[in-house]
Amino acid sequence: GFWAVVPAGGAGTRLWPLSREGHPKFLLDLTHSGRSLIQSTWHRLLPLTSPSRLMVVTGRVHAPGVQEQLPDLNPLNLLTEPSPKESAAAIGLAAAVLARRDPEAIMGSFAADHMIAGDEAFLSAVAEAVETARQGYLVTIGIAPSHPATGFGYIRLGESLKIPEAPNARKVSQFKEKPDGRTAAAYLSSGNYRWNAGMFVGKAKVLMELLEDNEPELYEGLTKIAAVWDDEVLREQTMNAIWPTLPKIAIDNAVAEPAAMVGKVAVVPATFGWDDVGDFSSLTDLLPSESNRPRVLGDSDLVVTEQVLGGIIVPASGRVVACLGVDDIVIVDTPDALLVTTRARSQEVKRLVGKCRENG
């Protein structure tokens, strides 16, 4: 059977002050849709497998929040990390546990915090990815890039794999994680690249083999942890002893880049709408707009504007937000923190948050 794994980590710092350490991005309902991002992810994955084969990997501190938001998640399928070790360890932990139970099991890892439009297209892309994974590939999903983003991984399309059940699947001839701006621009104009949607589908044993080849230390640590997984006491002890020693690396750098060089990565080009909602600029694009007026997330009665074009205003403190003669602005007003910046600079909020921490 197919296992869906949702790694839920990272604070979503660029969406501060909506996202906080205690309220990470994946637990937020960023567009006021009625579901948080992780709840939307859960519902999107349900048609692919039974709830008993849905797994979430998250930090210990976030486990109660995840369990509360996903009441149908089997507590045994909630894997918790003592500390954040990035995506290779998080996804690798799920792979190690599954590989011990059933090495041939196919798993797909899906970020907890992405927005997807067009569930049918999503499901059919994943179905093709699963068929491709049966052939032993690590399979990614490729999004047509719209601008030279530097926050994504880029996939160079290779030859068609000619798999009858997965007619769109192609080999990946190169995987480049987060290129610089010039490289990204060159990739975009070449027309041969896709963005990596942050989804990885493969046999549990294939993922483990790729880890063994490329991150042996991580492979060994995860294997030791998985060996005692079913014994609660030993699991806790082994986790506490080994987890802090594991290398901190993203799965993209640890596995996807080197595996693509030896022809083991495939891609299914996607046709669904996709956004990783990384910052307030991409959030702005996801909100319905009324002509050229700024988007408002929250009670629009609290927002008063004159001669203000574009941008986003989030009145989340109960206060009135009044704004005159500024364009493409970002204002996020929460009870204990206020952010003011421009759309163009919303990527840099991360740096600002670092500074806020320094100042206590």
Ligand code: GDD
């Ligand atoms: N459990 C857990 N623990 N999950 C984690 C951790 C961790 O320490 N660190 C990251 N994750 C999860 C995130 O929640 C997310 O679901 C996924 O792993 C990817 O991590 P990000 O930190 O969001 O990666 P990124 O956005 O910089 O880059 C990745 O996603 C892009 C698409 O949004 C890469 O896969 C890129 O290639 C890709 O384009």
Ligand code: MG
């Ligand atoms: Mg991300």
